[in-house]
Amino acid sequence: MQVSEAFFSPDYFTARRRFREIAAQAGGHLENISLDAKGPHEEELGIDIAWFGTANPRRAILHSSGLHGVEGFAGSAIQLEFLQNLPNLPEDAALIVAHILNPYGMAWLRRFNENNVDLNRNFLGNEPYAGAPQAYASLDAFLNPQSPPRSDLYTLKAGWLIVRYGLPALKVAVVGGQYEYLKGLFFGGKHLEQEGEEYQAFLATRLASVKRLIAIDVHTGIGNYGEDILMVEPNDYSKIQPLFGERVVPPDPEKSDSYPVRGALDTMFGRALPQAEIFAVTQEFGTFSPTKVLHALREENRWHHYGGGTIGHSTKKILKDTFCPEDTTWRQSILNRGVDLLNQALAKL
Numbered sequence: 458m459q460v461s462e463a464f465f466s467p468d469y470f471t472a473r474r475r476f477r478e479i480a481a482q483a484g485g486h487l488e489n490i491s492l493d494a495k496g497p498h499e500e501e502l503g504i505d506i507a508w509f510g511t512a513n514p515r516r517a518i519l520h521s522s523g524l525h526g527v528e529g530f531a532g533s534a535i536q537l538e539f540l541q542n543l544p545n546l547p548e549d550a551a552l553i554v555a556h557i558l559n560p561y562g563m564a565w566l567r568r569f570n571e572n573n574v575d576l577n578r579n580f581l582g583n584e585p586y587a588g589a590p591q592a593y594a595s596l597d598a599f600l601n602p603q604s605p606p607r608s609d610l611y612t613l614k615a616g617w618l619i620v621r622y623g624l625p626a627l628k629v630a631v632v633g634g635q636y637e638y639l640k641g642l643f644f645g646g647k648h649l650e651q652e653g654e655e656y657q658a659f660l661a662t663r664l665a666s667v668k669r670l671i672a673i674d675v676h677t678g679i680g681n682y683g684e685d686i687l688m689v690e691p692n693d694y695s696k697i698q699p700l701f702g703e704r705v706v707p708p709d710p711e712k713s714d715s716y717p718v719r720g721a722l723d724t725m726f727g728r729a730l731p732q733a734e735i736f737a738v739t740q741e742f743g744t745f746s747p748t749k750v751l752h753a754l755r756e757e758n759r760w761h762h763y764g765g766g767t768i769g770h771s772t773k774k775i776l777k778d779t780f781c782p783e784d785t786t787w788r789q790s791i792l793n794r795g796v797d798l799l800n801q802a803l804a805k806l
Contacts, residue, residue, distance in 0.1 A: 464534035465781065465788055469557065469564040470496070472533040473505060476556045480507035483540045485554070490655045494561040494571040497768045502560040504656060508663075509543065510551035516806050517664060519672040520799060521555040524576050524722055526562015526569065530781040531742055532675030533557060534788070535795030550806060553664070558652055558722075566773040567761065568754060568780075570650060577676075578634035578645030578718060579653050580725040586647045589635035592622065596631060601641040605764040606756040606772055615748045624747065625710035631751070634719035640762045642754055645720050653725070661729040670730060671802045672737040674722055675795065677780045678750045680714045680743030683790040685798075688715040688739040690723050697736050700805050701798070705738070714741070736805075740798060742791050744782055753779040 466472035480487055485507035492502045510517075520539075522532020536554050546552060557563050561571045569575055593600075599614055618627060634645045649657075664670065680686045687705045689697050698705040706713035723737040744750065757772040764770065782788075 464537045464792060465530055466533060469529070469560060470500065472530070472537075472563070473556065473560070475537055476505055476507070476533065479537055479540050480505075480554065483507075483509070483543050485509050485540070488659075490652075490659060492560065492651055492655070494651075496561075496564040500564070502564060504558055504560065504652065505556045506659070507540070507554045507556070508551060509554075510546040511549060512551075513666040514549060514551035514664075515666060516547065516550040516669045517553060517667045517671075518550075518799070518802050518806060519553045519555070519660075519664075519670060520675075521558055521673070521722075522675045523557030523559055523563050524674060525676055525780075526559040526565070526567050527776055528568065528675075528677045528780045529557045529559070529563040530777070531677045531788075531791050531795070535675060535792060535799070538792050539796050539799050544800070544803060546803075547806070551667075552803075555656070558656060565768060566777050567757065568776070569644070570652060572646065572650065573640060573644055573761075574646035574650050575634070575643050576650060576652055577722055578643060578720040579650050580657075580722055581645070581649075581720040582724065582728055584719070586636045586645065589637045590630040590633050592626075592630035593635050593638070593641075597638060597641060600631065600751075600755060601638060602755075602759055603640075603763060604759065606759045611752050611755070612748070615751070619748075625716075628710050628716050628747070633717065640758075642751075642758055653722075657725055657729045660726070664730055664733070667730060667733045669806065670726065670733045670735045670737075671806060672723070672726055672735065673740055673798060673802060674738075675740050675742075677742045677791075678744050679741040679747075682743050682745070683787045685740055685742045685791075685794045686714060687798075688741055689737070690721070691717060693723075693737065697738060700736055701738065701801065704798075714743075740795065742794070744787075745779060750779055
């Protein structure tokens with residue numbers, strides 16, 4: 458069986474079934490966070506979590522995927538392969554594997570949840586859910602056309618904007634997180650969404666004994682094709698870089714493919730687990746150029762809000778292929794690098 462068939466699932470529901478089966482076979486304790494959102498055919502959705510090791514760990518690895526929905530195909534595949542050959546854990550340790558934090562997004566082939574919220578911009582804590590980068594307002598008409606998908610000189614317009622603003626500044630303005638344009642890209646919401654609220658509560662309750670946590674959240678779409686970088690919060694770079702080496706990049710768009718965002722998942726761990734020393738990384742796997750990724754997001758968003766929104770539309774397939782290319786070489790690289798980082802985390806635990 459090809460690697461793409463063995464671990465990369467064709468859809469969310471296949472991935473979910475495979476995860477639950479292999480987690481049970483590996484001896485994991487399965488839990489589920491039920492969600493209100495439904496699948497394309499009114500299917501029940503939830504966050505599946507597999508727990509391995511002691512129930513009250515002092516040390517833990519937390520591996521999650523699918524916070525950005527359609528990006529979850531890669532993270533799910535890594536989890537499936539790793540659980541097939543699960544290493545032994547230290548007596549005082551646990552491995553917690555959270556499969557698809559945004560099941561609506563993966564089921565509907567969207568990056569966002571049922572409320573159009575980018576969940577990796579939604580963990581603001583006590584900050585107000587308000588504001589947008591200054592340049593976002595002037596970019597809104599380009600980013601979020603209020604019409605169904607159609608040819609509209611996207612490449613020409615995108616090229617002109619890159620020349621005008623420069624790619625690093627444009628990245629920060631576009632993807633840093635905005636809280637004013639409800640149907641727009643990278644909308645961070647108006648309150649903590651159900652997925653984040655329930656997940657945070659789970660961690661706060663179940664990981665209360667943890668003193669040292671290594672958290673890995675898998676994403677795709679940023680960086681060189683088939684390679685990974687580890688993105689970290691600005692204040693964590695000097696602490697985490699010695700742990701994982703050169704894959705850890707500074708969160709500075711002038712120096713790397715990384716950039717600062719508001720309300721990222723990593724910022725939540727300290728609030729949920731104030732007693733723990735936390736090493737949180739976002740493992741990003743590169744696919745295509747930033748302009749191609751943005752175009753796929755833009756057109757799917759138009760279809761969702763101003764077209765039929767149906768799952769079979771071409772914008773959905775393009776979005777999936779953009780974040781999870783149907784390329785065996787790319788997929789094998791993602792598996793190798795994803796499993797390698799998990800083994801590295803275990804060695805550093």
